[in-house]
Amino acid sequence: MDIYGEIILDHFKHPRQSGLINGAEAIADDLNPLCGDKVKISLKIADGKIEGFGFEGDGCAISVASTSILGEQLVGMTLADFEKMNNEEVLTKLGVPISPGRIKCALLGYSCTKKAITVYKHSHE
Amino acid sequence: MQKKGNEAKISPVLAYTMFDWKNVKKDFPIFEKRPDLVFLDNASTTQKPLVVLDAERDFYLKSNANVHRGVYEIAAKADQLYEQVRTEIAEWIGAKPEEIIFTKNATEAANLIANGLATTLGVDDEIVVTELEHHANFLPWLEAAKRSGAIVKITKLGVNGGTDVVSEINEKTKIVAVTQMSNVMGIGPDINEILMAAKKVGAKVILDSAQGIVHSGLRVDQHKIDAAFFTGHKLFGPMGTGILFLRSELSGINPLLFGGGMIKELPDQWLDTPHKFEAGTPNVAGLAGLSAAIKYLRQFDVKEIAEHERSLVKMAREELLKIEDVRLLSPQNATSMVSFVIEGVHSHDIASILGEEGVCIRAGHHCAKPLMNALGVTASTRVSFAMYNGPEDVEKLISAVKKVKEIFT
Numbered sequence: 001m002d003i004y005g006e007i008i009l010d011h012f013k014h015p016r017q018s019g020l021i022n023g024a025e026a027i028a029d030d031l032n033p034l035c036g037d038k039v040k041i042s043l044k045i046a047d048g049k050i051e052g053f054g055f056e057g058d059g060c061a062i063s064v065a066s067t068s069i070l071g072e073q074l075v076g077m078t079l080a081d082f083e084k085m086n087n088e089e090v091l092t093k094l095g096v097p098i099s100p101g102r103i104k105c106a107l108l109g110y111s112c113t114k115k116a117i118t119v120y121k122h123s124h125e
Numbered sequence: 126m127q128k129k130g131n132e133a134k135i136s137p138v139l140a141y142t143m144f145d146w147k148n149v150k151k152d153f154p155i156f157e158k159r160p161d162l163v164f165l166d167n168a169s170t171t172q173k174p175l176v177v178l179d180a181e182r183d184f185y186l187k188s189n190a191n192v193h194r195g196v197y198e199i200a201a202k203a204d205q206l207y208e209q210v211r212t213e214i215a216e217w218i219g220a221k222p223e224e225i226i227f228t229k230n231a232t233e234a235a236n237l238i239a240n241g242l243a244t245t246l247g248v249d250d251e252i253v254v255t256e257l258e259h260h261a262n263f264l265p266w267l268e269a270a271k272r273s274g275a276i277v278k279i280t281k282l283g284v285n286g287g288t289d290v291v292s293e294i295n296e297k298t299k300i301v302a303v304t305q306m307s308n309v310m311g312i313g314p315d316i317n318e319i320l321m322a323a324k325k326v327g328a329k330v331i332l333d334s335a336q337g338i339v340h341s342g343l344r345v346d347q348h349k350i351d352a353a354f355f356t357g358h359k360l361f362g363p364m365g366t367g368i369l370f371l372r373s374e375l376s377g378i379n380p381l382l383f384g385g386g387m388i389k390e391l392p393d394q395w396l397d398t399p400h401k402f403e404a405g406t407p408n409v410a411g412l413a414g415l416s417a418a419i420k421y422l423r424q425f426d427v428k429e430i431a432e433h434e435r436s437l438v439k440m441a442r443e444e445l446l447k448i449e450d451v452r453l454l455s456p457q458n459a460t461s462m463v464s465f466v467i468e469g470v471h472s473h474d475i476a477s478i479l480g481e482e483g484v485c486i487r488a489g490h491h492c493a494k495p496l497m498n499a500l501g502v503t504a505s506t507r508v509s510f511a512m513y514n515g516p517e518d519v520e521k522l523i524s525a526v527k528k529v530k531e532i533f534t
């Protein structure tokens with residue numbers, strides 16, 4: 001199957017939850033030094049649950065689309081469930097095969113979200 | 126055939142280029158194993174002709190032994206081979222054998238010279254580099270400056286890939302470290318002009334020849350450069366082989382590596398140059414391969430290769446410009462490469478789609494972040510040619526780029 005399928009291209013051209021959330025509880029940015037993809041993620045968190053997801057990204061279609069797709073899944077998810085997720089699951093949800101050279105792009109949004117949540121948890125312990 | 130001494134045969138189809146790239150391609154076994162390979166990432170690394178693979182294998186098959194250690198026959202042979210490669214390279218670039226230092230790549234060579242010169246620098250001394258530099262000829266100088274208190278001056282990218290180095294050179298300048306050819310723009314500053322200005326103020330000139338030597342050659346007897354470096358794998362040779370030319374006058378600098386094979390007397394009386402800079406077991410087989418690569422390359426006229434590559438550059442530029450939203454970054458007179466962006470499409474997506482079509486090109490910042498910033502892009506796409514590329518490769522490139530446009534519109 002083609003990596004640049006309709007869904008990926010649609011999310012790239014029209015990213016969901018694009019833009020940062022004002023007054024977000026958790027925020028982080030990350031960078032893929034290989035290709036210079038940049039992403040910034042903000043999360044609204046209440047009662048151990050992700051209530052809102054907003055991001056800003058400058059990068060390739062894979063990094064932007066994968067972050068957009070991830071965001072759709074995360075809204076409404078508890079932090080406990082988020083922690084149970086792993087790289088493979090994130091990649092599977094994209095629905096297209098990701099070549100080894102593009103895995104970092106496809107996981108950029110996920111790793112950035114993990115970073116934001118780790119920081120959030122440290123400050124709420 | 127363009128191999129020297131043979132008469133050139135001009136095919137009517139390819140009348141625009143004298144160069145018989147089709148025959149050359151036959152010397153490179155990877156194209157036999159992968160007939161569909163469209164390899165346009167030669168500025169990153171080149172493919173290897175069979176003679177190079179044979180030379181490496183021959184060393185391990187027939188005379189594998191360490192250098193500088195043994196007295197038995199094959200050890201003596203290894204030593205002889207090692208020094209013979211040094212002599213050949215010296216002769217090729219117009220240096221003395223003892224001015225040729227073996228390293229593992231251009232990066233190590235750059236670190237060796239920058240580290241060695243760092244102790245000669247003081248507070249407020251100036252090192253001039255350009256915005257065109259590869260990180261290999263940039264980060265080592267930043268480190269040298271950090272350690273010595275010297276200042277790094279970075280000359281700005283001008284029009285058409287030029288940069289004005291000369292007006293940055295003054296009495297405070299101690300080192301001018303510049304690229305012979307940018308790995309993104311395919312051109313470099315005027316070395317003669319730089320040498321003249323630098324010599325007037327007693328500054329040393331260091332040349333990053335990693336790209337330049339492949340497409341324009343290097344003669345350190347004609348250009349009185351103080352040091353220059355290049356890397357074997359971009360020269361059709363094996364990975365893990367690098368060369369630093371270090372003019373005799375600079376042989377007093379500190380080594381970068383310490384250990385076996387570089388000491389005269391404990392604790393710190395080093396052997397003479399070049400051996401004092403070559404601690405540890407070197408890549409002898411790799412150097413046998415590099416020697417074969419250089420001999421292979423020297424059968425051709427470097428000007429003819431450059432002309433061939435320029436005709437491919439011209440063709441690629443013309444065709445790329447016909448595609449909507451393509452913007453070329455490299456200048457028209459670039460020898461062997463075309464760098465471009467497609468507005469609205471990230472270079473990594475371009476590379477992925479081209480990759481699926483079997484077209485190998487490079488995307489990203491090309492280890493040249495100052496240049497990317499100067500060009501106002503975070504990443505770009507680079508097509509880079511070698512002597513075995515032909516118009517067919519450009520045609521496949523162009524149809525793949527058109528596919529990118531189809532997918533993204």
Ligand SMILES: Cc1ncc(COP(=O)(O)O)c(C=O)c1O
Nearest residue numbers: 230231232259261308335336356
């Ligand atoms: C201009 C330039 N300098 C230095 C280097 C570094 O070469 P190496 O990675 O073999 O050390 C490169 C290779 O990418 C280059 O293009």
